[in-house]
Amino acid sequence: MEATALTSDMLATLRAKKSYPAVSLTMSVHRRAPDNAQDPVRLRNLISEAETRLTADEAVDTRTRDAVMEQLRQAQAEVDLRSGMDGLVAFATADEHQLWALPRSAPERVVLSDSYLTRNLVAAKAQQAPYWVLSLSADQASLWSGEGDHIIEHREDGFPRVAAAVEDDPQWQQRQGDTASTFTDERTRQFMRETDAAVQQVLARENRPLYLVGLAPALALLGEAGSVGARAQATCIQGGLHSGPGHALHQALAPQLAEARQQTGESTAARLEEAHGQRTIAGGLAEVWTAVHEGRAAMIAVEEHYQPESATEIGHLTPAASGTPTRTTGVREDIVDELVETALDKGTEVVFLNDGTLTDSNHIAAVLRY
DSSP states (O other), rough: BBBBGOHHHHHHHHOOSSOOOOEEEEEEEOOTTTTGGGHHHHHHHHHHHHHHHHHTTTTTTTHHHHHHHHHHHHHHOOTTTTTTEEEEEEEOSSSSSEEEEEESSOOOOOEEEEEEEOOOHHHHHTTTOEEEEEEEEEEEEEEEEETTTTTEOHHHHOSSEEEOOOOHHHHHHHEEEEEEOOOOOOOHHHHHHOOOOOOOHHHSSSSEEEEEEEEEEHHHHHHSSSSSSHHSSHHHHSSSSTTTTHHHHHHHHHHHHHHHHHHHHHHHHHHHHHHHHTEEEEEHHHHHHHHTTTTTTTEEEEEOOOOOEEEEETTTTEEOOOOOOOSSSEEEEEHHHHHHHHHHHTOOEEEEEEEEETTHHHHHEEEEEO
């Protein structure tokens, strides 16, 4: 499963407490030869390490160990390491296994706990800046979940929606004086009101930027029907896309998405500049780490590929020495992913910017609440 498919409900399920041991494996994956030849070996080594640790754990009986290992071996058999991913996360208990493909790298790690390790999934999803796309015609509406250039159809919450077919009513048309336009038909207006309400429910649960795609009369009618039209980040005047496909929607929306990304960068830079003038800014990993964990960060901005190795000592961050083994206790190779997950849990806005944008702040900065 791709990290782009992660929903709030899925995340809650993954984080829920499970029967010990819940095993999490993470690793980076190479997209091209010859480096990708080592990936199956590295995955096999991680699974062997999991077996060694399960065997040595006195809290894990033989039956449970064997059941977990069987799930891990099934996951190994199912994974396609040539699918163009950058990172892989595998979860397993005695009863299940899951595979998640990441659009960013992840450290090699084996974790035994009573819940799954989700920080890499959460950071990957945040980096992709998820958004919604509502594609609309007079009698059909589809909702799409987008992250980066990847758009998939959302087939829940009553979507896709199709207006109920009603036979023509000659007497009604006679009262109107002529055959009514589709866009002045009260049945179409009702369909738009119902679609507006359905989208509002989705946004209330998972608030993201919303993009609208459709012909101008349909989008205008949606705007009259409720509040969703006013909340839209941007609109694309193009019909015939209520059935997608996702790549066609992305192509149609490419100018709007590029403009939104530029606006995000500009507004983030302005907020950081204002915070600098008010001395409500933190720069560098150690300062941002402290601010986030104290709940003082209103927003953090981080360069997309900033992934330092750092260590924690008594609640403080110190840089890891060059060449420190990544399995050393206290060393976190995915410290930014952990920080992003913590920030989101505390209601902090997280923005990823192009590499080189935050050089003066050591690649990461935070706007402080106080």
